[in-house]
Structure formats: C-alpha cells, structure tokens
Amino acid sequence: GFAHLDQHRAIRCGFPEVVFGQGKTPEQVVQIVRRLAERNDRVLVTRVAAEMAQVVLEQIPEMAYHAVPRLLILNRSPDTPKRPGIVVATGGTADIPVAEEAAMTAELMDQQVVRLYDVGVAGLHRLLGHLEVLQRARVIVVVAGMEGALASVVGGLVSAPVIAVPTSVGYGANFQGLSALLTMLNSCATGVSVVNIDNGFGAGYLAGLINRLGDPA
Amino acid sequence: GFAHLDQHRAIRCGFPEVVFGQGKTPEQVVQIVRRLAERNDRVLVTRVAAEMAQVVLEQIPEMAYHAVPRLLILNRSPDTPKRPGIVVATGGTADIPVAEEAAMTAELMDQQVVRLYDVGVAGLHRLLGHLEVLQRARVIVVVAGMEGALASVVGGLVSAPVIAVPTSVGYGANFQGLSALLTMLNSCATGVSVVNIDNGFGAGYLAGLINRLGDPA
Amino acid sequence: GFAHLDQHRAIRCGFPEVVFGQGKTPEQVVQIVRRLAERNDRVLVTRVAAEMAQVVLEQIPEMAYHAVPRLLILNRSPDTPKRPGIVVATGGTADIPVAEEAAMTAELMDQQVVRLYDVGVAGLHRLLGHLEVLQRARVIVVVAGMEGALASVVGGLVSAPVIAVPTSVGYGANFQGLSALLTMLNSCATGVSVVNIDNGFGAGYLAGLINRLGDPA
Amino acid sequence: GFAHLDQHRAIRCGFPEVVFGQGKTPEQVVQIVRRLAERNDRVLVTRVAAEMAQVVLEQIPEMAYHAVPRLLILNRSPDTPKRPGIVVATGGTADIPVAEEAAMTAELMDQQVVRLYDVGVAGLHRLLGHLEVLQRARVIVVVAGMEGALASVVGGLVSAPVIAVPTSVGYGANFQGLSALLTMLNSCATGVSVVNIDNGFGAGYLAGLINRLGDPA
Amino acid sequence: GFAHLDQHRAIRCGFPEVVFGQGKTPEQVVQIVRRLAERNDRVLVTRVAAEMAQVVLEQIPEMAYHAVPRLLILNRSPDTPKRPGIVVATGGTADIPVAEEAAMTAELMDQQVVRLYDVGVAGLHRLLGHLEVLQRARVIVVVAGMEGALASVVGGLVSAPVIAVPTSVGYGANFQGLSALLTMLNSCATGVSVVNIDNGFGAGYLAGLINRLGDPA
Amino acid sequence: GFAHLDQHRAIRCGFPEVVFGQGKTPEQVVQIVRRLAERNDRVLVTRVAAEMAQVVLEQIPEMAYHAVPRLLILNRSPDTPKRPGIVVATGGTADIPVAEEAAMTAELMDQQVVRLYDVGVAGLHRLLGHLEVLQRARVIVVVAGMEGALASVVGGLVSAPVIAVPTSVGYGANFQGLSALLTMLNSCATGVSVVNIDNGFGAGYLAGLINRLGDPA
Amino acid sequence: GFAHLDQHRAIRCGFPEVVFGQGKTPEQVVQIVRRLAERNDRVLVTRVAAEMAQVVLEQIPEMAYHAVPRLLILNRSPDTPKRPGIVVATGGTADIPVAEEAAMTAELMDQQVVRLYDVGVAGLHRLLGHLEVLQRARVIVVVAGMEGALASVVGGLVSAPVIAVPTSVGYGANFQGLSALLTMLNSCATGVSVVNIDNGFGAGYLAGLINRLGDPA
Amino acid sequence: GFAHLDQHRAIRCGFPEVVFGQGKTPEQVVQIVRRLAERNDRVLVTRVAAEMAQVVLEQIPEMAYHAVPRLLILNRSPDTPKRPGIVVATGGTADIPVAEEAAMTAELMDQQVVRLYDVGVAGLHRLLGHLEVLQRARVIVVVAGMEGALASVVGGLVSAPVIAVPTSVGYGANFQGLSALLTMLNSCATGVSVVNIDNGFGAGYLAGLINRLGDPA
C-alpha cells in the first residue's frame, strides 16, 4: 500500500515538514506545528504575518520568527555543519524578503548560503564585481522583480543550474510579477528554470535538494 | 485651417512619406507610391512580401527591394552625407530583419547607423566587447526577442536614450513577443522607451528624429 | 574592470542618483539618501507616500516633499538656468500626478517644462488651441489614461519625439492602464515611444536626456 | 405562444434575414438562401469567401457578390429611395472591408451612407476637413484598427451617436484588434458604443435601426 | 478656428457639462461645479463617494446627492416634460446602482425611463412578463453582470437598439466584469452595442441621444 | 496494486477505451485501435481528420468514419436498446460538429439522444417551442459559441443537470471560445457545469455517466 | 404563459430559494428571506459576511449562520433522511470553506455527504487511502486551488461524475484561481466538469441534482 | 576582460555549442555548424524542420537527423560511458517529441536516460507501476500537456529535483500550453521548477547539469 510513504518522508527528504501559513488561523498553525514537532526536530512555517507570529510564539515559545521573510522556524538541532555551494542573488532591495525566504529555507536544510543582494542588471558592474563567487557556486537562486533580466545575465555567466524566482516587485505593466515570470521562462541562457512568483521557499528548497546531490552518500 | 499641415509634412519632418504595405494589394501600393513620388524624392514602403515587391518593381523599376527587412525604397537623392550617432543592436540573429528595418529607415533619413548584431545577454562578453561603441552613441535602438533583457543591460551601460523594440522571436510563453514587450516596459534602467512588437520602422524613425535634434539648425 | 562605471555615473549622466521609494521603509530611504548626498548635490526619491515623507523630512530637513507627484527632492544647487524645449501634456486632470512626476524630474535635470494639462481628445479644441506650443517643442511627454488617444493625436501634429505615458486612470475595461498602454504602443503616428504605466519619472528623465542632445558640448 | 415572433420579423424590423456565412458549406448557404428567398425580397450573407461566392452564384445567379466586404446580396427591390443621415468613417485603407460591410448593410436597409475613408487621427487635418459632414450626421460608424483613437476624436466633435467598430488591422501588441477594442470601450467621449472586432455588419445594422428612429411612423 | 466648439457644447448637445468625480478631491469638484453652474442650468457629477458628496453639499447646498448611483446633480430647471421611449433593464438587484446611473442620466436629458429590474435570464418568465413594454421601447439599456446573457435575449426579442452595460457584479471567472463584457460584444442578436464595464452614465447618455433623434426638430 | 484498474476499465465504466486522434499518425492510430479491439467490442477515436480516416479505414475496414464530428468508431455490438433521457442542444448550425461528437459518444454508451439544433437565444421562440422536450430530459448538453448564453437560458428553464460546452465558433472578441467559456462558467442559472472549449466528447461521455445513474443496478 | 414557471419552482426543483448574499445590504437580505419564507420551508443565503449575519440573525433568529462557508440557513424541516452517494474532497485545508459551502448546500437538499479533506496530490497516499470511499460514490465534488490537479487524479480513479471546483487559494501565477480553473477544464480524465472559481454552492447544488437522478420516482 | 569567457565555454560546461534552428535559413545553419565543428566534437541544432535537415545533411553528411525531436546532431565521440540518474516521463504520447528533445540533449551530455512515456495521471496505475524507477532517479524531467498535473504527482512521490516541461498539446482552454504552464508553476509539490512551454532542450540540458553535480571532479 501507499500508507507508508508519508511516515518515511523526513527520511527520504532529509527535511522537516513545511506548513503554508497563509490562509490558516493562528490556532490551526499552533495545532499543526505541535503535531509535526512530535516527530520532527525542525518545522518551518512560511508566509506568516506578524500578528499570527505573535500568537503562535506565545503558545510555542521555542519557535523563532523572522519578520523579513515572514518565516516561523522550530529548530532543535541548529548546530550542524553547513554544506557550501548555494548563492542567492537579488536584483533590488525590495526583492530581499523573497530572497531571505529562499536562503533561510536552504540553511534549515544544512546548506550554506552566500547572499549577493541588489546586483540588478541596470548597474552591471555590481554584478560583475562578484563574478568569481557566482562561477564557484554549485547552484544559484536569482530573485528579481520588474523585468527580471538578472536570471538571464547570471545564467549566461555560469554553468551551474540557476533557479529563477520572479517577484511581484514593480508596478504598471509588471502585472504583479507576470513580467518577470515571462522573462525568466523565456530566458535564452541555458540552465535556468523557474518557480512561482514570490516563491522563495520553493527555490530555496530546490536549491538544497540539488546541492545535496553531490553527497558521497 | 489645417489643410496646410499635410503638404508641408516633408518640410517639417525632413522625411518622405511612408506606406504601410501589409494588407494592401500590389496595385494599391503602386498607385500610392506613384502619387507620393510626384512630390517626394524618397518613398518608403514597409512590410512588403517578396511577391508584392516583384509586382511593384515591374511597374516602378527605379525602386529597390530589400528582402530581409521587407522594405521597398525609392530614393532619388541617395548620395547625401550621413550624420553619425545611431547604434542598432540585436540579441540574436533572428532579430536582424526587424533591426534592418530600423537601420535602413534611419539611413533613409540621412543618419549613419552602426550595427551590433547578435550581442544578447546570454553571452555578455559579446556585448561588453563593444562597450565603447555603445557609450559613444547618441541614441541606441535595441532589438530583442525571447526575454528581451538586452534593453535593460544596454540601458544600464549608457546614458544615451535607448529605443527598445521587442520582437516576436521565440516560442511558448513568449506569446508572440508579449514577453519581450513586458520586459522592456518594466526596465529598471533609465532612459529606455518602447515601441510596438516588431516595429523596426518606428524605432528607426524615432532614432532619426532624436539624432537630428542636435543639428545647428 | 567595470568598477569605475558607477562612480562616474553622475558625470556621464549629468543627473543625481534616483531612489525608488515604493517598498522601502522610511529608515532605508533616510540611509540611502544620506549616502547619496555625500557625493551628489541632488537626490530624487520617487513614489513616496505622505507618511514616509514626514519621517524622512524630520531626519533630513533640507529635502522638500511634493505631495501631488509624491516626490522627495534634495537640491542644493537649484538656481541653474533651464534649457527650454520640453512640453508635458495630459488628457485629464486625474493624470496630473504622473505628469508632475515627469515635469519635476526633467526640471531637476535643468530642463524647462511647459505644462499643457487637461487637453484630452474628447475636446479637441482645447488641444488645438495650443498647436504652436506643441509644434515648437523639441520633445513632448504625453500623459493619458482611459483610452490614451492623446499620444496619437499629438504625434500626428508634431515632428518632435513623443514620449507616451499611459496612466492607470479609468475603470472597467481600462484594466489598470492596459488600455492606454496598448493604444500608445499601437499608435499609427510616427515618433511615439512608450514607457511603463504611471512611469512619469521615466518619461521625464528620458525627455531630459533627449532635450540635452542638442547641447553644443 | 412565441412562434409568431419569427414570421413577423421582416415586418417588425423592415429588414431581410441575414446569414452568417463563415463556417457553413456553400451547399448549406444555397439551401438557406433559397428558403429565405421564398418569403423575403432581400437576403444578406456575410463573411463569404470568394470560392464560396462562386458556387452560390452558379446556383442562384440573381445574387450579387461584393468581394471587398465579402457580402452576398439578394435584392429584388433595389430602387427604393434612401434615407440620409449615416456617415461611415475609417482610420485607414485597410479598414475599408469592414467599413463597406457596414455601409452596404445599412444601404440594404434603405439608408443613405456617406463614406469618409482614411481619415485617421495621425493626420488630423484629413478628418477636420470633413467636420461639417460629420456634424450634420444623425449617426456615425467609426471603423478603426491599430490604436482605434478615431472613435474618441469623432465622438468629441459631434453630438450624434457614434458606433465604434474596432478592426483587427495591425500587428504586435494590437493582439488581433484587442487594442482598438479597449480604446473604444474606454473612450472618454460621450455617445460612443462599441461592437465586436471586425463586426461591420452589426454596426451597419444598428446604424440603420437608429437612423430610422426619426421616421414619422 | 476650433475655439468656438466648446462654448456651444450645451447648445449642440442639449446637455449640461458632466464631471467625472472619481479621482478628484472634493475641493476640485466644488470649483468645477461652480464654474460650470455659471453657464449651465444642470450639472452632473458621476462616481461620487458619500464622503465627497457631504463636503460638496455643504458648499453647494442646491445640489442633490443620489447615494445608489453615486450621482451629484444640480438641476435648476427640473419641471420639464419627459420624452417617453427608454427602458432600463437589469439582470439582478446588484446591477441596480449602474442602472440608476443610466436612468438618472437619461432623465436629466428630459427622457422618460421605464425601469425593469431583476429580470435576468435564469428566470426567463420574469423577463417575458414584460415583453410588451420591451417591444414598445425605442431604445433599451440592458445592465447585467455575471454572464451578461440578458443583452442577447433582449436583443433577440426587440428590434429597437440595445445598449448593453456589463457590470462587475460576480466573482471568480467573472474577472471584474470581463465575462459580461465579452458576452455582450459577441452577442448573436442584432442591434446590440456595448459600453465600458459599469459605465451606466455612458449608456444613459447615449440612450438619450438616440431617443431624441426622432424629434420633429 | 493498481495494475488491475486498466483491464477492468470497460467493466467498471461500461465503456471502451477512447483514443485522442489529434497529434497522432495514422499508423499509431491503427496500432492502438488493433490492440484495443482485442479486448473491446467498441473503440472510439476522436478528432480524426478525413485524411487520417481514409488511411485507417483501409487498414481496419470494419470501422466507420463520421465526417461531421470527425469520429472513427468500431462497434461490433450496435443493436443494443438505448436508454432515453439525454438532450443535446446547440445555439447555431456551426456548433453541430461539436454537438454530434457529444451525441454520438453518448449513443455509443447506449444512451438515446434527442437533438435540438439551432435554438440559440437570439430567436427565443425556437427554444421555447421545445420547452416540453427540455423539461422532460434527465440531463442536457448545451453546445454554443459566440456569447454562449444558451446554457444560462436552458439552465433557468429546467431542473435537470446542464453540461455546457463552449465552442470556438465566432470571431473577434470571441477569442477562440474564451467568451462562451466565461459566460458558461459565470452562469447565474443553477445546475450548470462546463467542459473545455469544443470538448463534445467530454460532455457526451459525462451525460452518459449521469443518465445511467438511475439504473436499477 | 410563462408566469407559472416561477411559482412551481420549489416543486420542480425540490429545493428552496437561494439568495446570493454578496453585494446586498443586510436589510435587503432580511426582506428577501422573509418573503421567501412565506412559501418555503428552507431558505439558503450564500456569501454572507459575519457582520451581515449578525444583523440578519437579530431580525430572523430562527436562521443559523455557518461562519466557515459563510452560509445563512433557514431550515424548518431538518430531520429528513439523507440519501447517500456524494463525496466532497479538497486538496488542502484552505479549500475547506468552499467545500463546506458545497457540502452544506447538498445536505440542505437531503443528500448525505462524505467529506475527504486535505487529500491533495502532493501526498498521494492520503488520497489513495480513501480509494474505496471514492469508488463507491455516485457523484464527487473535488475542491482544489493552486494547481488543481486533484480533479484529474480523482477523475482517473473513479467512473462517477466529478464536479470540479477551482478555488482562489494560492498566490503569484495562480492569478486568483485561474490556474486551477484551466487545469480542471483541460483535465484528461473523463467525467469531469467544472464550475466557477470558489463556487461551492453551484457544485453542491449540481451534485444534489445528479444524486437524486436515481430516485425510484 | 570578458573576451575569454566564450572560448572556454566548452571547457566550463562540458557541452558542445547549441544552435537554435528555428528562424534560420539552412545556409545559416550549415555555416554556423561548420564554424562550431572546428573546435567542438559535438554540435546540436534544435527545432529543425525536415526540409531544413535535408539541405544541411547534404552539406554535412556526418550529422544525423532525428525527426521526432527535430534535432540535428554532430557527434564525433559517441562511445562514451553514460552516467545514470535521469528519468524523462511524459503524460501522453503526443508529448514524446518534446521528451525526446530533452532525453537526447541529456544523452549528448553523456547522461543515461530512462524513458517513462504515457504515464499521465488519468490512469494513475501506469505511473505507480514505475514507482521504484522514479524514486531511484537523481533528477526527473516531467513532460506534460493538457492540464499538466503529472509534475505535481511525480513531485509528491519523489525527493529528487523535478524539472517540469509544459507542452502545447491540447486544445481550447489549453491556450497553447498556458494551462499546463500555470499548473506546473503552482505545483504544491516541493522540488519542482519549470521551463518554457515545449522547451525539451532546456530541460534536458538542465537535467544534465544537475546530474553531473555529484561527479567526483
């Protein structure tokens, strides 16, 4: 049967359960986290507004809230060595919340993350100043809004896989991130794939999966 | 009254009449060109298919047909000195027809055009190898399909006005040029404006207008 | 290397740094302005809500806030002579905030701006009453919402470059400015290019770049 | 019951039955026309390709085919006096097929139609040269593609009802007529309503209905 | 010249100036109404929120505010005889605000309006119970949201012109009125034309224009 | 395991495998039909162009091709009694191919189908003349293009489930069936659900499933 | 005439009147419910916000408010036996409000509903653990947001009709439910039809209609 | 400088140059392949129509053409050992051309590919029969059209990275692949990223990059 799939999930994935906080009540989140915490050392809740965080933290004080990426994290085994290889880059400062969601997700998977923020293509020298860091990476997450051109430029500079995250940063013909999304899907650089608009969690998780692939076992 | 506007057009604009060839019959084009040729030294017909060109050339042998940009040109005063200042760049080779439409339109306005073709962002060194040419330009036309990121990158490297032309080159989520169009409209580089998808003529014409602005008179 | 690009920016562009205020905290804006002010006589912050402006002004009292275009401006060298040549026109009164963003951006670049507001095509005589002003302009910014037809009409009356700014003014099938955007991109008048919906800053900046092109040096 | 509605249609409407030719076989059209001709003096078939027309004309030689608007017409009572009041205007020459569909539909309803073709807004003097004709009209059909701005300009010049017909003439961000459609729906001129893209028949029919309203009885 | 167009507007149109209230400040509205009231007996302000109305009424107490259609009306000559001929019908009760905007606009033009509200097609008998009223009308305004099918059904029952007004009533795949808009544009009934989503004013105004056409002079 | 699902499919569903012909080569279709025919008395291939049918029929002469709905059918047990209860209605004649696809699919499931073609809402009496047939039905398939209003009108007249099939019949703002699709999804009549544009097969199959529900066992 | 249709509605449909609460004032709802309650034992009001519910309950205390599905229900004959056969399944917990709207609507029609919540495809074993329940159902409502894949998977596992309800749960390229809607419309599983985004009421009502079809009488 | 980037590309990437065949003339392709072949053992040309292939093969007989994925391949070092780890799965048979483009691209990068074709979710047992193969994979390419649900189901069954390729297979509300694209972007399974519609090349290339990450050197 298939009933055994779920209970082995943490074993297979090496990752705690993740909760999508948006659209849940604080009470629901508390209840779900408590249940997951019975079997997991780590629990991650994404898209948590500050007000929800406050309620949850009163109930489960061992969690930590990170306001910028709006993450609630339970981590009972934080002092593990991190595996290097991941770079998270952003086009602008307004993309940082999504980038931090990606970076902290990967870090919770015991990955080491180098952050290159505000290196968008309108000032190319900022990006090119970090060329070596980019070319040493094993997997790169590119987070960009507005026209999202950063993914193509980075993809053309490196041969590592690039995970592109369009953000909803912008206005007008940006159409809440559609512009950056289409840009990234049409990238003429090779090695680029795309996740949903503002989906930092998905990109960080995938980066973690990929970076672990080289593990001896 | 307003009736004088039209007859003075060539005087005001320094440019011959332009005919939009698409959707007209060869006979209509012949007739319109003949009428315009009575008062103009130069007539430009855009979006002319090869079959139409053949019919028109039989009737008006002094015209020349340019197959790549699909332009029919009558030019009785071709040996004028050209004013330098315009660069036309493309992301790929498939963008060349649109770029040539822009370049030859500007040349017919007595502008000198430097062509930088196939310098798309997925191979940044190709573009950066021409940095000086770009930074010396007075106005730059950037023609790109797929994700259209070239306009942002060029816009960030120069302080000249950049006229961005999205092309319909691509497939899938390109949506016949929508992707490049949105990219260019959302450019975070300053000094970039956009014309319609595949509108090389409009970009070349505008580049000509802008480059002439510095004329002593 | 490319590291020298940035420090020479003000020299190349003749323009101060610009900060995109939307999506930043007041603290971030204060910090960025202070840093930019160390090397620039002028700093422009766009898309600044009144509440943010209040906080910033308490910290940096030498700035001025313009509520209609939502601009924060630091200008330590205001008494420079302005170069004539730019007209900014709007279809309606609701387009004025975007138009003012354009006009004040250009003025900060030492350009002189003639304002023609509320001259939309539904009352053509209002526009035609200013025909001479329009035809004398070296570059025209047309700001219009709803159907955005003003750009085509102006483009047909003049031979100067027209920078069209669609606005999100309207309702229903306007789709937050999409209607005016498409109208302007499809303009059958020559010499018209388009910037993003509500992007007065971009249009004003580009108008400044173009108008300066005729400079003796 | 409702069964009487249909047989009185010609009486109520003073108009022949109309057949939508597109997507039918020539045989189906022949059969439908024959049935309708038993009770009606006039039958109109719209959207008829040349090949279909040839087949139908061989079977029903008393019909006439009009290639430009692709109309097949049976008219056994052609010499009726026409009621003046309708103007049909187009932005360009490529809009003429749709305009002729409108004009000939109205004429078949015994309306007199004044044609003003190729008076688009990019050359405003062409339109303004016909101001008197426009202002004397009782109802105006405006047919325009690309950006479709003509409807707003005409609507602002007259107080008669304006029926706007967007056409699919254009390319790129025209999106097969969407651009002109949105423009016309968002018209800031009063008295403007819109029919489907390329629906010349619908506009001509409606113009006929409206112009007849003033009939003594 | 064209300057005389505007001053004769009330004469040509037989209608007072109309102000688009949305996006204006109460102060702007007061000022505009005062200026218009100098030469017009009637002034109409559309899309007026209750808070704005309160401010304006304090300044101009002779105006009246109608909360459902959100109209502010100045009418110094209210006791004119009304011309019969207009029917305004709605699909549901949620469409009534838009319908009232249409009806009161037409009434201000001295038209008499019969209201048929909540006669949507999901309960066809409600509509058919009013068949005679519909068939006697000279012009019909159909206001409907959700799928907007009422316009087609009414258009098929009558030979009078039908002005269809899609509303934004609905949810989900309604896309803020897009669904009803497309339905109405694609109506297979003849004699139907369409105005913008929620544009009751435009429909009422046009209905007034059309109904007046039969006037002896 | 799940491997038994497929071989029991005909038993569970009372229906043979269905082959989606579009995008396959005739050879692939022949091969798949042969394999299915080993275990099934009936095989249905949908979306079969005439050229493909010819090739397949040469190889498998016991199949029958139906050109209007483009169906290829193998039926070795055709003389089964049919269960009454299904009505298939269309708005126009151009919708008949899709309607026949639905009807013949249901018939192959041993359902009896009453066809009501060309009863669109623009001539309501045609529909209402069949009211009794509609109200006796156990399940109704409504096939309509253009504005697709027929589904709502039928849905309001009956209490049986209505399966709405939008078709791509139309032009302009129909957008290849999007208009009818949105209309049907937003139907304010209860009991209406929708399948994909032009998906006659899906509707007929579902109608068969529903009509069989009342079976004694 | 048709006037008899309405008064027999409860008889034909076996279901009380339903009121669409959204966009009505509490007063309007009270008034409509009171009128309906004169002739019906059951009245259902959908899309009722908590504030509206409070007002209505003060006026009509015999109603009950269900906060999760936002339903107001008047039920004077609650103790009827329920007919088994309906399953309502959701992909996630955020889809529960829509699912409850469906389930409670069906229950009010005297149907028995089995709920399978949070069985989305990303954890397939959760779904497969309920295979028997699914395969015994006579009609299944599948409620899912984000990518909405659950409808296809369920549709492939069962031969009962599946009514798919896309929800607006998600973010980014979900576009308020468009993603799930398109997924469900394109389902390659047979027997699946779709209702509007978030339209739990419509799905539950249709499920009730279908499940009743097998009734002896 | 940056000029050295290009010449080292094959070294960095371990992959030959790739040519985008679409929109090029056969002559251009011949010329480009010849130039690339001077320095590369392998050259890949994508999106090559049969007619183009014929011309190129006459000029460069050592190339091989693969008609299904439309690939032209030059491979002078074919007998290299392949690295296991990649699975390419499709929903249907019509997705095979895109899947083969992915598989053969990866194979040209010395990767070993297991093909699981026609395992779409409408017949889940087909997929689950290969569960072990899926769970042993290091990276999985999922190619699916219509509703594209396969990516989510696979993503939920494995912890390897999943590269999702939407295809344009389908009709109606599929909108040339948009439906599958949105489904995949909104996948609620973790570890899924997306490339452009029909971009088999991009997915295969990225799979190769990822699978190589575990290399000892």
Ligand SMILES: Nc1ncnc2c1ncn2[C@@H]1O[C@H](COP(=O)(O)O)[C@@H](O)[C@H]1O
């Ligand atoms: N209103 C605006 N619209 C578009 N671009 C802007 C706007 N304001 C500033 N920018 C651009 O954004 C850049 C600064 O972005 P940031 O570093 O995020 O403050 C400037 O150099 C401008 O090019």
Ligand SMILES: Nc1ncnc2c1ncn2[C@@H]1O[C@H](COP(=O)(O)O)[C@@H](O)[C@H]1O
């Ligand atoms: N609700 C409305 N919808 C569309 N157009 C309107 C509306 N109200 C007024 N208008 C038009 O807008 C014009 C006035 O615009 P404004 O000068 O901005 O007040 C009037 O002449 C009307 O043609």
Ligand SMILES: Nc1ncnc2c1ncn2[C@@H]1O[C@H](COP(=O)(O)O)[C@@H](O)[C@H]1O
């Ligand atoms: N949540 C809902 N979604 C779609 N249709 C509904 C909903 N609730 C009620 N309806 C329909 O709307 C009709 C009542 O609309 P109304 O007369 O505006 O209250 C009912 O007969 C139902 O068919």
Ligand SMILES: Nc1ncnc2c1ncn2[C@@H]1O[C@H](COP(=O)(O)O)[C@@H](O)[C@H]1O
């Ligand atoms: N089918 C394809 N889809 C997307 N990108 C491709 C495809 N084939 C080639 N490419 C990319 O396009 C580049 C070559 O483009 P070009 O110079 O126009 O031949 C290659 O380096 C690839 O990155």
Ligand SMILES: [Mg+2]
């Ligand atoms: Mg790369």
Ligand SMILES: [Mg+2]
């Ligand atoms: Mg620049």
Ligand SMILES: [Mg+2]
């Ligand atoms: Mg011009």
Ligand SMILES: [Mg+2]
């Ligand atoms: Mg007017």
Ligand SMILES: [Mg+2]
């Ligand atoms: Mg009618």
Ligand SMILES: [Mg+2]
């Ligand atoms: Mg019903």
Ligand SMILES: [Mg+2]
């Ligand atoms: Mg099924």
Ligand SMILES: [Mg+2]
């Ligand atoms: Mg997974």
